[in-house]
Amino acid sequence: MEYVLVACAALVAAVLAPRYLPSKLGAARRRVAVVAFRTLFALIALFCVLTTSIISIPANEVGIVRRVYGLSSLTNGHIIATEGETGYQAQIIPPGTFRISPFLTVFNEVQRLPVVVVPSGYYGRVVANDGAPLPDAQIMADEWPEEDFQKYLDAEYFLTHGGQKGLQLSVLKPGVYPLNLALFQVKIGYSKNGVLEPKGDVYDVGGLSKEQKYLDTSITSIAAGSVGVVRSSVRKEGIDCTPITAKTEEGGVTAVLVPQGCRGIWSMSLAPNDYYLNRDAYDVILVPTRVTTLQFQGGFERRYIDLKIDAKGDIVQTERLQGFARPPDAADAAISTKIEGWEIPQELRAIVQITPENAPIIVAAVGGQQEVNERILIPSIRSIVRTVYGGEISVPHTDETGATTTVTRPTRVLDTIENRTVLEEAILKRAQEDGRRAGVDVKEIRLGESAIPPELLLARQREQLAGQLKAAYIQEQYSQEQRQKTEQARATADAQRDIVTAQIAVQTAKLAEERKQAEGHAERLFLEEQAAGQTAQANVLGKESVLQLQQTKLLLELLGQHPELVANLKLPQVYVAGSAQGGLEAAAAIFGSMVRPEAANK
Numbered sequence: 090m091e092y093v094l095v096a097c098a099a100l101v102a103a104v105l106a107p108r109y110l111p112s113k114l115g116a117a118r119r120r121v122a123v124v125a126f127r128t129l130f131a132l133i134a135l136f137c138v139l140t141t142s143i144i145s146i147p148a149n150e151v152g153i154v155r156r157v158y159g160l161s162s163l164t165n166g167h168i169i170a171t172e173g174e175t176g177y178q179a180q181i182i183p184p185g186t187f188r189i190s191p192f193l194t195v196f197n198e199v200q201r202l203p204v205v206v207v208p209s210g211y212y213g214r215v216v217a218n219d220g221a222p223l224p225d226a227q228i229m230a231d232e233w234p235e236e237d238f239q240k241y242l243d244a245e246y247f248l249t250h251g252g253q254k255g256l257q258l259s260v261l262k263p264g265v266y267p268l269n270l271a272l273f274q275v276k277i278g279y280s281k282n283g284v285l286e287p288k289g290d291v292y293d294v295g296g297l298s299k300e301q302k303y304l305d306t307s308i309t310s311i312a313a314g315s316v317g318v319v320r321s322s323v324r325k326e327g328i329d330c331t332p333i334t335a336k337t338e339e340g341g342v343t344a345v346l347v348p349q350g351c352r353g354i355w356s357m358s359l360a361p362n363d364y365y366l367n368r369d370a371y372d373v374i375l376v377p378t379r380v381t382t383l384q385f386q387g388g389f390e391r392r393y394i395d396l397k398i399d400a401k402g403d404i405v406q407t408e409r410l411q412g413f414a415r416p417p418d419a420a421d422a423a424i425s426t427k428i429e430g431w432e433i434p435q436e437l438r439a440i441v442q443i444t445p446e447n448a449p450i451i452v453a454a455v456g457g458q459q460e461v462n463e464r465i466l467i468p469s470i471r472s473i474v475r476t477v478y479g480g481e482i483s484v485p486h487t488d489e490t491g492a493t494t495t496v497t498r499p500t501r502v503l504d505t506i507e508n509r510t511v512l513e514e515a516i517l518k519r520a521q522e523d524g525r526r527a528g529v530d531v532k533e534i535r536l537g538e539s540a541i542p543p544e545l546l547l548a549r550q551r552e553q554l555a556g557q558l559k560a561a562y563i564q565e566q567y568s569q570e571q572r573q574k575t576e577q578a579r580a581t582a583d584a585q586r587d588i589v590t591a592q593i594a595v596q597t598a599k600l601a602e603e604r605k606q607a608e609g610h611a612e613r614l615f616l617e618e619q620a621a622g623q624t625a626q627a628n629v630l631g632k633e634s635v636l637q638l639q640q641t642k643l644l645l646e647l648l649g650q651h652p653e654l655v656a657n658l659k660l661p662q663v664y665v666a667g668s669a670q671g672g673l674e675a676a677a678a679i680f681g682s683m684v685r686p687e688a689a690n691k
Contacts, residue, residue: 145187146201151267152182153200153294169219169272171248177271177294179245184267205266205275205292211306212365213261216274220247220254229323229370232258244269258323260306260367270294278304309364309371314379316445317359318452320372325350335450341526344453354453358445374457376448380440380532381458383466387415388422389434394543396554404554406547421467423540426478428502431545435478435505436537439470439520447528461529469523470516470534477515484508505539512536 146152155177156170163174171179178197184204207213223230230253233241240246241259261275268275271294278289285303311317324330330351336343347353359373366373390412399405415422423434443451443458455461478500486496504512517534524531 143187143189144182144199146182146184148185149204150201151184151204151269152186153202153269153271154178154180154182155198155200155271156196157198158196166222167219169244169248169269171245177269179248179269179272181244181267181269200294202270202294203292203297205261205268205270207261207263207266207275207277209263210308211263211277211279212308212367213266213275213277214304214306214367214369215257215259215261216276217247217252217254217257217272218274219272220252223253223255227323229256229258229367230254231326232323242266242268242273244272247272256369258367258370260365262365268292270296276300276304276306278306280305280307305368309359309366309368309373311359311361311364311373311375313361315361315375315377316448317364317373318376318449319349319355319359319366320374320452321347321350321352321355321370322372323370324352337447337450337528338525342450342454342528344450346449346453354449356449358448360445374452376443376452377458378443378445378448380442383420383439383441383462383470384416384418384436385421385424385438385470386419386436386537387413389413389425389540391434391540392543394547394550396550398554398558402558404551408543420462421471423537424471424474426475428478428500428505431502431542433478433502433505433542434540435474436539437470437474437516438533438535438537439466439531440533440535441466441524442530442532443528444530451528455527461527465527466524466529466531469527470520473516473519473523477512477519482508482511482515484511502541502545505536505541509536 144152156173156175158175161172161174163170163176168177169179170176182199205213217230220230238259240250241252246252266275270292273292275292276289279286285305287301287303289300289302289304289306291298291300309317328348328350330347330353332353333346333348333356334343335346335356344354346356349355349357358376364373390410393409393411395407395409397405397407413423423436426433426435443461451461455464480500481497482500482504483495483497484504485493487493500512513534513536517531520531520534
């Protein structure tokens with residue numbers, strides 16, 4: 090309005106200015122001055138008119154128009170005008186607009202507000218400040234059809250086609266929206282690592298601000314291996330919402346469910362995916378459909394009797410106690426059972442699974458996985474284990490003929506060691522029956538540690554230890570014998586050369602002995618023959634002749650062995666006369682002269 094007054098004043102000044110110019114100016118100067126003044130005031134008026142007529146909206150903002158001067162006013166209960174009434178107008182000036190509308194800002198105020206930006210992974214929670222009132226018992230406005238969603242964001246279409254005032258069931262998915270923030274308020278709540286942050290975005294007629302409140306507008310993400318059971322607080326129009334009575338099996342859990350889109354727990358669960366569900370209207374309970382392990386572990390104190398061997402080789406036993414605490418991730422402590430009057434804590438592991446079709450029934454009748462475990466599965470398994478341990482089991486039995494039959498007898502303590510598979514099957518069979526009635530499939534039962542009183546195992550342990558000692562003694566004795574044989578073999582190998590040398594020496598001595606015997610025998614035969622010859626010779630020649638002959642023979646042998654004696658020998662000059670009939674007189678004479686040379690010279 091100020092610009093309009095200035096423009097009018099400028100126009101008046103342009104018309105009246107020549108009248109007030111000084112009369113002293115010449116005609117030419119006066120005409121120039123008039124043109125100048127009128128041009129100046131005309132430009133001022135034009136500037137004021139353009140200022141109130143040119144509209145420029147940046148690409149990241151929208152223009153919200155509020156009519157200040159109008160011919161009619163809004164009816165009671167409305168704040169957004171659709172027919173030009175005074176107040177906020179339904180139509181907005183889109184982002185990136187540049188246009189000239191004469192005197193637009195004279196009768197209106199244009200407010201530039203940011204566009205709404207919904208980041209990925211979140212949705213925008215919308216509240217309409219105007220529209221039709223909600224019916225009784227309805228807490229949220231009806232959801233807009235998907236095909237009309239873009240029209241729903243148009244304020245004029247929203248107000249003229251049944252848009253309801255208040256919290257909207259429809260949400261803004263990730264994206265950028267040029268909304269009329271005089272009509273719509275949008276909130277976006279953030280979370281980090283699953284923890285809500287008190288710094289949500291608020292888009293309203295005041296622009297973008299931060300709200301210091303906890304609000305979760307993250308998308309509903311159902312991971313693989315889970316289903317989402319929906320508890321709805323709203324109802325869509327045009328759906329038959331007749332309740333459905335559902336149960337797991339005959340005699341099992343029963344629950345009242347409703348079709349999808351109705352108020353209550355939906356009979357159909359949501360498959361793994363991401364959903365843009367308004368958390369003000371839908372509460373999604375995640376139910377794992379993968380196998381889940383229930384551990385019954387710890388929470389008891391166990392006695393032990395330890396056996397050891399002292400320095401003398403005697404078995405010594407000592408008693409000790411050890412406490413087993415319940416782990417934080419265990420479903421419950423070990424199950425306290427009684428067999429044959431003995432208290433035996435039993436640890437075990439149960440593997441269970443909730444099927445997707447039973448998930449809504451379980452949530453409606455019991456609750457989530459934790460409630461199912463605490464209210465149904467854990468008490469059931471504890472009771473079943475106590476019943477089996479305190480009752481009877483069927484075990485295989487082989488008779489005298491070798492035939493195998495099944496015998497039913499009371500459960501014994503040592504069955505927890507010797508017949509674990511039979512106990513597991515008996516517990517599993519009963520647990521599966523209870524599980525099916527609760528809508529849970531019990532897949533497997535595995536027994537863990539059985540805290541058997543040590544007195545029941547002591548005799549067997551002592552027998553085993555004694556047997557092991559005996560076996561160790563036998564093995565050690567055998568090892569000593571082998572070691573002796575090894576040492577003997579090694580010593581024999583080391584003395585082998587001496588043994589061979591000695592054996593060769595013995596054989597050589599035997600051969601030498603045999604040679605000596607042979608030589609002696611030959612010498613004896615030779616001497617015997619020689620003696621016989623000499624005897625015969627003595628009988629013929631006489632003993633003296635034979636003696637001389639032997640002397641001569643020996644002399645000749647000596648001279649043959651030592652020829653140097655002949656060179657130094659002085660032979661006597663002896664003349665022997667006699668018969669030439671081979672007598673020995675000549676030889677005897679010659680030999681005698683050699684022996685007694687003084688006689689030879691005579």
